[in-house]
Amino acid sequence: xxxxxxxxxxxxxxxxxxxxFWLPIACAGCGLVDVGLCSGCRAALxxxxxxxxxxxxxxxxxxxxxxxxxxxxxxxxxxxxxxSLARALAxxxxxxxxxxxxxxxxxxxxxxxxxxxxxxYRRRGYRPVDLLVRRSGWRPVPLLxxxxxxxxxxxxxRAARRANVGGVFVSRPVRGRDVVxxxxxxxxxxxxxxxxxxxxxxxxxxxxxxxxxxxxxxRDRGA
Numbered sequence: 001x002x003x004x005x006x007x008x009x010x011x012x013x014x015x016x017x018x019x020x021f022w023l024p025i026a027c028a029g030c031g032l033v034d035v036g037l038c039s040g041c042r043a044a045l046x047x048x049x050x051x052x053x054x055x056x057x058x059x060x061x062x063x064x065x066x067x068x069x070x071x072x073x074x075x076x077x078x079x080x081x082x083x084s085l086a087r088a089l090a091x092x093x094x095x096x097x098x099x100x101x102x103x104x105x106x107x108x109x110x111x112x113x114x115x116x117x118x119x120x121y122r123r124r125g126y127r128p129v130d131l132l133v134r135r136s137g138w139r140p141v142p143l144l145x146x147x148x149x150x151x152x153x154x155x156x157x158r159a160a161r162r163a164n165v166g167g168v169f170v171s172r173p174v175r176g177r178d179v180v181x182x183x184x185x186x187x188x189x190x191x192x193x194x195x196x197x198x199x200x201x202x203x204x205x206x207x208x209x210x211x212x213x214x215x216x217x218x219r220d221r222g223a
Contacts, residue, residue, distance in 0.1 A: 027041055028041070028072060028073045028076035028077075028080075028082060028085055029041025029042075029044065029069040029072050029073050030069070030072075036082070036084060036085070037073065037085065037088050041069045041073065042088055044068065044069035044070065045064065045069065045070060045073065045088055045089060045091070045092055046091075046092065047063045047064065047091070047092035047093075047095045047096060048063070048064060048065065049061055049062070049063060049095075049096055049099070050062045050063075050065065050214050052186075052189075052214065053189075054186075054188075054189030054190075054192060054193050054209075055188070055189060055190075055193065056189070056193040056196070056197075058189065058192055058193055058196050058207065058208070058209055059104075059208045059209065060186050060189065060192060060208075060209040060210070060211060060214070061096050061099070061100055061208070061209070061210050061211075062096070062186060062210070062211045062212070062213055062214035063092035063093050063095065063096040063210075063211070063212050063213065064092055064212060064213045064214075065213060065214060065216055066185050066213035066214060066215045066216070067216065070089075070212075070213055071213070073085055073088065073089060074089065074184065074185070074212065074213060077089065077128055077131075077132075078124070078128045078184070081124065081125075083126065083131060086128075086131045086132050086135040087135055089132060089135075089212060090132060090135035090136040090137075091136075092212065093132055093133070093136045093182075093210070093212045094136035094137055094138075096210050097111065097133075097136060097138060097180065097182070097210055100180060100208060100210055101180065104206075104208055105178040105179075105180060105206055105208060106178065108177065108178070109177065109178040109179060109180050110141050110143065110174060110177050110178070110179045110180070110204075111133070111138050111139075111140050111141065111180045111182065112140050112141050112142065112143040112144060112179060112180070112181060112182070112199075113127070113129045113130050113133055113140045113142075113144075113181075113182045113183070114129060114144065114169075114181060114182065114183040114191060114192065114195045115127065115129075115142075115144050115145060115146055115169075116128070116129070117146055118146060128184055129182060129183055129184050132182075132184065132212060133182055140182065142172075143171045143172050143174065143179070143199060143202070144169045144170070144171050144172075144195055144198060144199070145169070145170060145171075146168055146169060147167065147168060147169060147170045167194065168191075168194050169194055169195050169197075169198040170198055170202075171198040171199045171201065171202035171204075172202060173202050173203055174199055174202045174203045174204040174205075175203050176203055176204075176205050177204065177205055178204065178205045178206040178207070178208075179196075179199045179204045179205075179206075179207045179208075180208055180209070180210055181195050181196060181199070181207065181208070181209040181210070182209070182210050182211070183195075183209065183210075183211045183212075184211060184212050184213065185211055185212065185213045185214065185215060186209070186211045186213075186214050186215065187215040192209045192211075195209075196209070
């Protein structure tokens with residue numbers, strides 16, 4: 001090797017410095033420069049479990065409220081491709097999954113995720129919910145698949161959301177086992193209800209849901 005060759009570590013460091021100069025990193029939660037997630041925003045991701053039922057009666061436990069820092073960090077993971085943030089979000093999700101398995105369904109339950117649309121997967125190149133579950137210490141079983149592509153749910157009212165996702169999912173056979181459905185955010189619960197319908201048709205026993213975050217409803221805010 002030539003005596004003028006640059007050591008690999010030096011090359012990596014130089015590239016890192018160059019990228020930091022031209023594409024400065026900022027905290028996903030507050031925008032503080034030169035840190036991916038500051039200590040204050042990391043603390044704001046501590047689990048604060050929230051329980052609710054969907055219109056169809058499905059029990060949902062969420063780890064965080066989808067507002068402020070948690071909402072900004074999750075958006076950065078999903079829409080900006082900052083997959084490293086999954087490690088910071090995972091502890092909150094892991095604690096809720098563990099509590100649900102211990103108290104509601106048991107360790108032999110099937111943990112599965114609600115799949116994203118094909119268009120979302122093509123755009124991102126990864127599945128955020130699967131990534132979050134793996135970082136939380138579980139290996140999700142791929143039960144569900146998208147049978148048809150729904151419209152984007154954003155901007156739709158409750159009735160339109162339910163009609164939009166009705167019949168979207170089909171499931172592999174479950175044969176009497178309990179199922180824990182995991183998604184990133186619950187808003188009206190329409191998507192989770194259709195996923196629950198699909199696994200019940202496939203033979204599931206008890207079905208409950210876990211999400212990383214929940215969108216607060218008006219009565220939640222009032223309380």
